Amino acid sequence: MADFLRRDIWALEEEQGPWHPITEAYALAVGVMQGRGRDDPTSWAYQAAVHGVGFGEPTDQFVNQCQHNTWFFLPWHRIYLYWFERMVRAALTGLDAVSDDVKAEWALPYWNYDRGGQTASLPTAFREPTLADGQTENPLFTQLRDRNIARGGQLDPVSVSADGALGEGFFALDPIPGGTVGFGGAVTGWNHFDEAADAAPGALEQTPHNLVHGGVGGPGGLMSGFDTAPLDAIFWLHHANVDRLWVEWLHQDGRENPTESSWSGELFDFHDENGTPVRMAAAEVLDPEQIGYAYEEAAVPELLAAGAEGGSAMPTEPPPDRPTELVGATDEPLVLTGDQAQVAIPLAAPTGPALLADTGEPEPQRVYVNVEGIQGEENPGLSYAAYVNLPDDEDPSTAQGYHVGNVSFFGIELAGDVDQDHPGGHGLRYAFDITDLVNELREQGRWDPDRVTITFSPLRPLPPPGEEDAAEPAESVPPVRIGRVGIYYQ
Amino acid sequence: MTALAVRRVTWRHPEVTAAAVAACAWALLAAHALHPHGRAEPLLADLSGWVVMAVAMMVPGALADVRSVALSSMWHRRQRTIALFLGSYLSVWILFGVVALAAVRILGVGPGILLACAAAWELTAWKWRAVRRCHLIEALPPRGARADAASARAGLRYGSRCVASCWPLMLAMAAAGHLAMALMALLTLMVATEKIVVRSARLRAPAAAVLAAAALVAIG
Numbered sequence: 001m002a003d004f005l006r007r008d009i010w011a012l013e014e015e016q017g018p019w020h021p022i023t024e025a026y027a028l029a030v031g032v033m034q035g036r037g038r039d040d041p042t043s044w045a046y047q048a049a050v051h052g053v054g055f056g057e058p059t060d061q062f063v064n065q066c067q068h069n070t071w072f073f074l075p076w077h078r079i080y081l082y083w084f085e086r087m088v089r090a091a092l093t094g095l096d097a098v099s100d101d102v103k104a105e106w107a108l109p110y111w112n113y114d115r116g117g118q119t120a121s122l123p124t125a126f127r128e129p130t131l132a133d134g135q136t137e138n139p140l141f142t143q144l145r146d147r148n149i150a151r152g153g154q155l156d157p158v159s160v161s162a163d164g165a166l167g168e169g170f171f172a173l174d175p176i177p178g179g180t181v182g183f184g185g186a187v188t189g190w191n192h193f194d195e196a197a198d199a200a201p202g203a204l205e206q207t208p209h210n211l212v213h214g215g216v217g218g219p220g221g222l223m224s225g226f227d228t229a230p231l232d233a234i235f236w237l238h239h240a241n242v243d244r245l246w247v248e249w250l251h252q253d254g255r256e257n258p259t260e261s262s263w264s265g266e267l268f269d270f271h272d273e274n275g276t277p278v279r280m281a282a283a284e285v286l287d288p289e290q291i292g293y294a295y296e297e298a299a300v301p302e303l304l305a306a307g308a309e310g311g312s313a314m315p316t317e318p319p320p321d322r323p324t325e326l327v328g329a330t331d332e333p334l335v336l337t338g339d340q341a342q343v344a345i346p347l348a349a350p351t352g353p354a355l356l357a358d359t360g361e362p363e364p365q366r367v368y369v370n371v372e373g374i375q376g377e378e379n380p381g382l383s384y385a386a387y388v389n390l391p392d393d394e395d396p397s398t399a400q401g402y403h404v405g406n407v408s409f410f411g412i413e414l415a416g417d418v419d420q421d422h423p424g425g426h427g428l429r430y431a432f433d434i435t436d437l438v439n440e441l442r443e444q445g446r447w448d449p450d451r452v453t454i455t456f457s458p459l460r461p462l463p464p465p466g467e468e469d470a471a472e473p474a475e476s477v478p479p480v481r482i483g484r485v486g487i488y489y490q
Numbered sequence: 491m492t493a494l495a496v497r498r499v500t501w502r503h504p505e506v507t508a509a510a511v512a513a514c515a516w517a518l519l520a521a522h523a524l525h526p527h528g529r530a531e532p533l534l535a536d537l538s539g540w541v542v543m544a545v546a547m548m549v550p551g552a553l554a555d556v557r558s559v560a561l562s563s564m565w566h567r568r569q570r571t572i573a574l575f576l577g578s579y580l581s582v583w584i585l586f587g588v589v590a591l592a593a594v595r596i597l598g599v600g601p602g603i604l605l606a607c608a609a610a611w612e613l614t615a616w617k618w619r620a621v622r623r624c625h626l627i628e629a630l631p632p633r634g635a636r637a638d639a640a641s642a643r644a645g646l647r648y649g650s651r652c653v654a655s656c657w658p659l660m661l662a663m664a665a666a667g668h669l670a671m672a673l674m675a676l677l678t679l680m681v682a683t684e685k686i687v688v689r690s691a692r693l694r695a696p697a698a699a700v701l702a703a704a705a706l707v708a709i710g
Contacts, residue, residue: 189688197558326562326563326564326565353501
């Protein structure tokens with residue numbers, strides 16, 4: 001039995017309104033941490049710096065350490081949240097306004113935005129400029145968020161769905177050009193952002209993680225920036241949900257964590273609630289109960305448990321043991337500026353391993369879409385859903401059968417940054433396994449082996465029901481440049 | 491090793507051809523160092539030696555990036571991409587060599603002073619920005635003349651960034667000559683490490699110390 005139970009923030013709000021004692025205690029503790037100086041490891045500013053710092057800020061082995069685009073993404077953030085949660089609990093001890101029961105039992109809530117309805121909107125306590133008394137400044141509030149989200153609008157359902165990630169069969173796969181890397185991220189060494197040549201995000205990091213960052217932050221918002229995201233108090237609840245989804249994924253048959261010591265033994269530096277340095281490895285946090293907490297809900301989603309797919313491939317076998325082969329790609333970079341865009345890619349017959357002449361297999365076992373070399377000055381705060389061979393008369397929002405994944409831009413400001421030691425040489429990249437869709441189209445006689453189209457359709461937070469869209473006008477959306485869209489066979 | 495095993499290695503590591511070329515360059519230089527023969531025209535001999543030295547020193551550190559551009563090419567174009575990328579990359583270093591060899595002759599500067607300059611260069615932010623820029627390689631078009639031109643352009647950019655990063659080291663080699671095998675091995679190791687190791691800017695102080703020590707030895 002775990003000592004602490006992390007609860008759904010929307011369930012708390014449904015029980016006692018926006019200012020449930022757990023939520024209010026969090027706000028007060030954040031206020032305490034915000035009042036501490038940057039040099040204090042338990043301060044709000046320092047804890048944000050642990051994730052990432054801007055150019056010129058001091059660094060050491062504790063700050064600028066977050067792990068992204070790697071199989072360390074999930075364990076590193078679990079450890080990060082664990083020590084942060086202890087700091088919040090410690091900050092509560094000196095607060096008279098918080099009851100002893102709450103102090104004793106407080107655990108970080110999570111934001112499950114995928115329960116439907118209003119749960120895809122920002123919890124009310126994070127949108128109020130003042131606390132329940134109507135006078136005291138609310139530490140959970142910031143103006144630096146997407147305009148629709150700030151007013152109670154909802155994230156697009158495609159942005160928050162974890163079905164595709166939960167359908168992944170493997171935690172991590174060795175990176176291969178153009179291929180996918182599993183649920184948790186590419187097998188790499190220590191990788192803050194893009195140091196490893198093969199760095200690539202796992203399915204959960206892609207969606208919903210990255211899309212929620214951009215959707216909540218919007219253009220220029222705290223959550224949209226790699227180095228500013230933890231300054232928004234909702235960051236921690238978002239990551240608690242990502243952590244919960246890891247638990248949920250493991251509850252499914254056949255899913256397991258990596259067993260390699262290069263994953264479980266990698267040590268990361270943090271501070272405890274007293275500001276004392278501590279080191280921790282993935283092996284110590286494989287199960288939340290190892291470190292004393294559990295989630296209110298971490299059940300296998302019914303649809304997935306029943307075998308239905310969330311629109312993405314559910315590999316039950318590992319990819320074949322041979323390299324991928326590029327069979328077609330765009331000639332020119334594609335610039336996305338907030339509107340729908342489509343590229344047509346001529347395909348060539350495979351001439352390498354995917355030809356499979358010596359194995360007798362009639363078709364490639366895997367087909368991937370690879371979106372690479374993604375660069376831009378800043379996160380535009382919107383993402384794009386990618387569709388394969390979307391018919392001209394289909395509306396993307398109702399054509400989920402053609403949806404293969406999402407392209408988002410969390411961290412894009414670092415993709416060409418040469419001032420810090422995390423060169424994003426190849427820019428951001430995303431790969432989607434489209435094998436099932438291709439097989440389906442092939443069976444229906446609708447797969448053209450000589451040509452494929454990829455459609456990118458923007459995903460923006462929706463305005464509150466009955467209100468006008470307050471999104472940035474299209475002309476002010478920061479452009480992003482996709483270096484190449486390619487198709488790989490394996 | 492069976493043919494199948496060889497095929498599996500070349501499938502995954504198309505850059506083995508580039509590695510083989512670098513190995514040949516090392517063998518040629520080693521043979522020349524062990525059995526020096528008459529030099530008809532010093533500058534020409536230096537220049538041909540420089541070309542071989544540039545291959546030996548600069549290809550090893552580029553192998554990871556060579557692999558990356560090859561694997562993201564159409565299968566039948568992999569070796570063509572490597573040839574175009576490496577050819578234009580090395581042409582930048584050859585051009586640099588022409589200037590460097592002439593400069594050290596005219597100025598009469600020895601390798602010791604230049605190694606000391608290289609040590610100081612390691613401590614600058616410019617050096618490490620240039621190292622990071624080396625990894626900024628754009629995705630290539632898939633086929634035809636566009637792919638050829640883009641591969642060559644990528645090699646030129648890669649080469650110019652590599653020169654921006656390593657020019658003091660190679661200026662010292664221009665002064666030391668292509669038969670200074672020990673120094674060449676040391677600097678090759680440094681160049682490759684700086685390019686390949688994650689967060690290599692952490693190595694700035696040790697790298698500067700090693701170069702300073704080498705400078706002292708050279709000044710003698």
